[in-house]
Amino acid sequence: MGTLDRRTLLTRGGAFAAMSAASGVIGTPLIAQARTLRVGSYGGYFENSFKEHVFPAFTAATGITVESVTQPNSSDWLVTMQQATAAGSVPTDISLYARDTMIKASRLGGLIKTLDISKVPASANLDPYFVFDAGQGPLGVGAMSWFTAMVINPTEVSQAPASWADFWDSSKYEASLGLSKNFNALFLDIAAATFFDGGETFATDEGILAVIAKVAELKPNVALWWSAESQMEQAMKNGDVIGGQYYLDVSNLMAAEGFPIRPIFPKEGNPQDYGSWCLSAISDKDAEAAEFMNFSSDPATQALMSRKIGTAPLVAREKTDLTDDEFAFTSGAPAIKPAYEAYLDKETFIKEAWDKMVAGA
Numbered sequence: 568m569g570t571l572d573r574r575t576l577l578t579r580g581g582a583f584a585a586m587s588a589a590s591g592v593i594g595t596p597l598i599a600q601a602r603t604l605r606v607g608s609y610g611g612y613f614e615n616s617f618k619e620h621v622f623p624a625f626t627a628a629t630g631i632t633v634e635s636v637t638q639p640n641s642s643d644w645l646v647t648m649q650q651a652t653a654a655g656s657v658p659t660d661i662s663l664y665a666r667d668t669m670i671k672a673s674r675l676g677g678l679i680k681t682l683d684i685s686k687v688p689a690s691a692n693l694d695p696y697f698v699f700d701a702g703q704g705p706l707g708v709g710a711m712s713w714f715t716a717m718v719i720n721p722t723e724v725s726q727a728p729a730s731w732a733d734f735w736d737s738s739k740y741e742a743s744l745g746l747s748k749n750f751n752a753l754f755l756d757i758a759a760a761t762f763f764d765g766g767e768t769f770a771t772d773e774g775i776l777a778v779i780a781k782v783a784e785l786k787p788n789v790a791l792w793w794s795a796e797s798q799m800e801q802a803m804k805n806g807d808v809i810g811g812q813y814y815l816d817v818s819n820l821m822a823a824e825g826f827p828i829r830p831i832f833p834k835e836g837n838p839q840d841y842g843s844w845c846l847s848a849i850s851d852k853d854a855e856a857a858e859f860m861n862f863s864s865d866p867a868t869q870a871l872m873s874r875k876i877g878t879a880p881l882v883a884r885e886k887t888d889l890t891d892d893e894f895a896f897t898s899g900a901p902a903i904k905p906a907y908e909a910y911l912d913k914e915t916f917i918k919e920a921w922d923k924m925v926a927g928a
Contacts, residue, residue: 603855605661606635606659608635609638610637613876616876617876621871622635624862625859629859631858633859638658638662642667644662645671645678652678657847660850661844661846661859662844662845670907670911674701678848679845679846680847681705682705682706682856682857684698686854687857689864690708693709697709699843706845707844708860709841709843710842711872711876712842713816713878713897714816716818716899717812717831717832719809719831720803720829730834731757731760731835734785735785735788737788743790744809745792745793745807746785746789746811746812747812748925751910751914751918754782755769763778766904766906769906772913772916775920779921796817803821804821806827815898815899816877816896830899832899835903836901836903838904839904839905840905844860864882869881873893873897877896877897
């Protein structure tokens with residue numbers, strides 16, 4: 568995962584799109600001008616949906632033509648942009664970065680341009696958390712998000728858990744759960760939010776070890792430590808596991824196809840990851856980029872992306888015209904914020920301690 572690396576929805580998105588009616592984005596076309604903007608987006612269904620639904624709506628509202636640039640959904644793109652910036656020519660004006668990649672870029676310096684947020688007034692619709700500022704000014708405006716969720720098999724679990732803590736009950740879940748094997752797949756964040764002080768617990772090595780020790784107590788209830796999304800999908804379909812952690816969008820797609828799976832938002836919430844629009848440091852498209860980020864931050868656009876791409880909106884449900892069912896398909900509350908900085912700063916320490924725990928050492 569844990570981040571944007573997994574987007575199975577992007578290859579299955581037609582099932583979700585069929586559930587929703589077309590959504591209009593409010594905007595008055597401006598006088599046609601020879602204005603262009605290169606925008607990076609992940610390939611496949613994701614990029615195709617942007618090209619079919621989002622970019623044309625933006626052009627209709629602003630007169631700015633978008634050139635879609637396929638970029639990988641990993642930190643490999645950061646390396647590409649670093650090399651291109653050094654050479655003085657980047658392939659895109661705006662890139663889509665997951666938060667951890669954006670933090671890396673801010674620390675490297677010279678890759679992302681500071682934004683004049685006053686030129687992006689619609690960003691006020693977003694929680695300030697989604698306007699990233701590393702201390703030198705805004706560097707990224709949230710684009711869309713996605714959730715990892717608690718899931719159960721409703722035919723096997725008669726009463727939905729109210730808390731993640733319920734999964735530690737061996738009288739109900741012994742040898743029956745599926746959890747991600749990856750150290751940064753956000754189950755540590757779940758345990759920290761459930762039994763400790765959330766993200767603050769990651770501030771010390773002792774806190775990190777305490778969270779990992781708590782997860783170790785859950786091991787008798789884990790039937791599957793999955794490293795590939797397909798493993799958990801098949802285990803849920805086969806009834807090999809009756810609960811665990813999985814992706815909200817894919818879970819809802821499976822449920823819509825008749826499989827026994829139900830995603831739940833317990834009282835602690837589910838981890839929410841997200842991507843941000845960032846402007847290349849050497850791009851001269853500041854004005855066009857601001858208009859695009861402003862358009863993206865509009866509740867109507869956020870709803871459009873939820874319907875057509877399957878991503879969770881970064882604005883309050885009440886600000887959109889999404890129905891309750893449409894909103895629940897991609898989002899929910901409360902949200903657990905991952906400890907991104909800790910995963911970057913203490914990656915080796917956390918990974919080694921986690922892997923030892925999973926292996927039983």
